[in-house]
Amino acid sequence: MPPFQRDWAFFLDLDGTLLDIAATPEAVGIGLSEKNLLERMRAASGGAVALVSGRSLTRIDELFAPLVFAAAGQHGAERRDAQGKRHRHRFPASALRPVAGGIRSFASRHPGLVFEDKGASVALHYRLAPQLAAAAHEAVREAAEPLGDQVEVQGGKMVVELKPAGCDKGSAIESFMQEPPFAGRVPVFLGDDVTDEYGFRVVNRLGGHSVKVGEGASAARWRLENPAAARAWLDAWLEKCGSAST
Ligand SMILES: [Mg+2]
Numbered sequence: 001m002p003p004f005q006r007d008w009a010f011f012l013d014l015d016g017t018l019l020d021i022a023a024t025p026e027a028v029g030i031g032l033s034e035k036n037l038l039e040r041m042r043a044a045s046g047g048a049v050a051l052v053s054g055r056s057l058t059r060i061d062e063l064f065a066p067l068v069f070a071a072a073g074q075h076g077a078e079r080r081d082a083q084g085k086r087h088r089h090r091f092p093a094s095a096l097r098p099v100a101g102g103i104r105s106f107a108s109r110h111p112g113l114v115f116e117d118k119g120a121s122v123a124l125h126y127r128l129a130p131q132l133a134a135a136a137h138e139a140v141r142e143a144a145e146p147l148g149d150q151v152e153v154q155g156g157k158m159v160v161e162l163k164p165a166g167c168d169k170g171s172a173i174e175s176f177m178q179e180p181p182f183a184g185r186v187p188v189f190l191g192d193d194v195t196d197e198y199g200f201r202v203v204n205r206l207g208g209h210s211v212k213v214g215e216g217a218s219a220a221r222w223r224l225e226n227p228a229a230a231r232a233w234l235d236a237w238l239e240k241c242g243s244a245s246t
Helices: 032-044 057-064 093-108 130-150 169-177 194-205 227-241
Strands: 008-012 049-052 070-073 078-080 086-088 114-117 122-125 151-156 159-164 186-191 209-213 222-224
Touching (some): 008 227, 032 049, 070 169, 078 169, 093 114, 093 122, 093 130, 093 159, 130 159, 151 194, 169 186, 169 194, 186 194, 194 209, 209 227, 222 227
Parallel strands (some): 008 186, 186 209, 209 222
Antiparallel strands (some): 078 086, 114 122, 151 159
8 A cells, every 4th residue: 555645635435435335325334433534534634535425415414414524426416525515417407307217116116126316316226136237227228218328327336327427436536636625635535336446547647546445457556455444544544644733
């Protein structure tokens, strides 16, 4: 792993990276220790901590309440900068509703599929019914057809999602890096899934540190074994860079 530096800006995926994966997204829990870790990191980095997740900002805030972090939700379709200002993708969320209804009804006919409407994107989870993976991907692809190239179908770990085209975790990180307090710092991005590859490539290009959590091919330059190892590594950074005042 790269030597710790004080001038890092942290971009953190949640599920499978900072948090252990559970059977359903609702079952994922967050403890005081994770909240405490992020709050101390934010203080030690001059505020340069952003959560970059497929979850909606609403769900991210519920998880971390009462803390509120800079965050990109729904793979960059929505973003809240460090000043609290919200940025939304121009694609109207309402255009997704009819399509979302079709995917929802598909899920209701197939026990084990979990449908999630996040507002600007929708997800179909098949962790509880992995044998339905191909059918789930096909159903979302088909439902998306009327929207043409305005939307993208995106696979992830045990999930297939439909989101506005032209936003991803990489573009979200790029936006943060143009704003205070991130600008001028070295970006460090931790992620675990195929959707995080966009972020890894941007961070590599910006001369930062890309860290893949878990197994699998990746553009990331560094690797940590699992979320526990990721938390321990961030904790070690705090230990080294968080105590003395800058
Ligand atoms: Mg993840």
